[in-house]
Amino acid sequence: MFDQPFVRPSLFQAIDPRVRLACAALTAVCLAPLKNLPACWLGLALGLTLLIISRPPFLPLLRRLAAVNIFILFLWCVTPWTTPGTVLAQWGIFAVSAEGVRLSLLASVKSNALVCVFLALVASMDAPTVGHALERLRCPRKLVFLFLFTGRYAHVLASEWRTLSVAARLRGFRPRTDLHTYRTLACLLGLLLVRAYERSLRVREAMLLRGFEGRFRSVAVFRTRPVDALFVLSLLLCLTGIVWMEWKGGPHV
Amino acid sequence: MHIAEGILSPVVLGAGAALAAAGTAIGLRKLDYDRLMTVGILSAAFFVGSLIHVPVGFSSAHLILNGLVGVLLGWAAFPAILTALLLQAVLFQFGGFTVLGVNAFTMGFSSVLAWYCYRGIIGIWPGPTGIRAAAFCGGALGVALAAALTALALAFTSEGFQTAAQLLLWAHLPVMLAEGLITMFTVVFIQRVRPEMFQAARA
Structure with missing residues (x-):
């Protein structure tokens, strides 16, 4: 159902998931x-480089980037006009301020850079691997x-x-803005929740019967190798460069 | 209700992360291993539920359901929402590491408050009509608070984002109404079909 199109062979698959996760977090924080x-x-250049190395499939990549940039587009529609500051251009009462444009540009560049890093390093792992890597990184076990x-x-x-909504559609259900639609959707949602609840009770009993004692054991073995050290070092070098540039340049550029 | 990464200021991001960590710690402490699987599967159901699109006027909005999560799970809503957000980040790249804290706090905190509101109204006004009113208020309050907190996070980041924050808040008004109605009908449905879900999932 939710396939992960970015999980595919690339150079990054050779790198320990723990290292990838920690590096992605560190890069995001920087x-x-x-x-x-x-x-x-x-930062955007760094993100794009990582993304190219991870060789993402083209169409899903476009779709993900579009999803992120919709919010950015919304900011571009509002922020340049409403930020007080030096006027860049003026039509009637509408004025575009230099500060507003700069703020929007800053947000767009950073946003895209962070998404690229995330797509390259984290989205290329399947969800269970992320979970087990988080556990080895001392995340709370629960x-x-x-x-x-x-x-x-x-x-x-x-x-x-999907089964529920197909069944509803077969019976002639067409969503509209009215109470009938809301009531029907709510009943379907309630049914989904009730079934989920009952499933959870069954699963719990089944797992207890099989001797479950509170933690999943993974057959995946995480090992750090020299490649990981090389990756971490080069990433740290790039990040130091970026942070140094920020520190030297100051915010007024 | 997601803010993309790279927009908010470091102070807001840090505050969000700290508050979310505190809320999650409280939620996890109140959650024992017996209820963990129930909360996990319900959190998966909410994850799926938030992909449902509901027609609102001429457009459609996806459900947020944080009010309903709060009504069903109480404080356990915090870790449930955090995991659902993390899963959304890994599967669809909505949000990322740095905004995870802010997003989890805005939605988790409002769902916990929705739970207190639901319980308060039921305490004052027992009976089927009271439950209906309480569920509607819980669902609507969850979305309203989440929208307000998100708008606050934007407004605190920069003066230039204030209008965008206000627009965001207004855009959520119809969603609030739809969410309140959906929460009300769902709670009534669950009350009729499996009333023990309200006891079992809370404690």
């Missing part, structure tokens, strides 16, 4: 607070359990929802 435009462009469980059953419940 890039998110940037205020200097050249540094942001460098949280990891929830994540693995949710990831496992999201597919099952999504196909159940």
Whole structure:
């Protein structure tokens, strides 16, 4: 149901998932607070480089980038006109301010850079691997359990929802804006929740019967190798460069 | 209700992450291993539910359902929403690491408040009509608060985003109404079919 189109062979698959996850988080933390435009462009370059190495499929990539940029587009429609500052251009009462354009540009560049890094390093892992890597990175065990469980059953419940909505459509249900639609959708949703609840009770009993004692064991072995060290070093070098540029340039560029 | 990455200021991101961590810690402490699987599967159901598109006027909106999560799970809604958001990030790349905290807090906190509101109204006004009113208020309050907190996060980041934040808030008004109605009907349905879900999932 929710296939992950970005999980495919690339150079990054050779790198330990824990290292990839930690690196993605570190990069996000370094890039998110940037205020200097050249540094942001460098961040975008870094993100694009990582993305090219991870060789993503073209169409899904476009779709994901479009989804992120819709919010950015919304900001572009509003922010340049409403930010106070030096006027860049004026039509009647509408004025575009330089500060507003700069703010929007900053947000767009950073946003896209971070999405590229995330697509390259994290979206290229399947959900269970992310869960197990999080556990080895000392995430709270209950949280990891929830994540693995949710990831496992999201597919099952999504196909159940599809069955329900097909059944409703076969009976002539057409969604409109009225109480009947809301009541029908709510009943379907309620049915989905009730079934999920009953399934959870069954699964719990089945797992307890099989001796489950609170943690999933993974057959995947995570090993760090020299390649990982090389990757971390080069990424750290790039990040140091970006942060140095930010520090040197200051926000007023 | 997702803010993309790279927009908010570091102060807002840090505050969001800290508050989300605190909320998740409380939620996890109240959650024992017996209820973990139920919460996990319900969180998957909410994950699927938030992909449902509902017609609102001339356009359509996807459900957010954080009010309903709160009504069903109480404080456990915090970790449930955090995991659902993380899963959305991994599967669809909505949001990322740095905004995860802010998004989890805006939605988790409002769903916990929706739960208190639901319980409060039921306490004052028992009976079927009271449950209906409480569920409607819970669902609507969940979305309203989440929208308000998201707008606040935007407005605190920069003066230039204030108008965008206001627009975001207004755009969520019809969604609020739809979400309240859906939550009300769903709660009534579950009350009729499996009333023990309200006891079992909470504690």
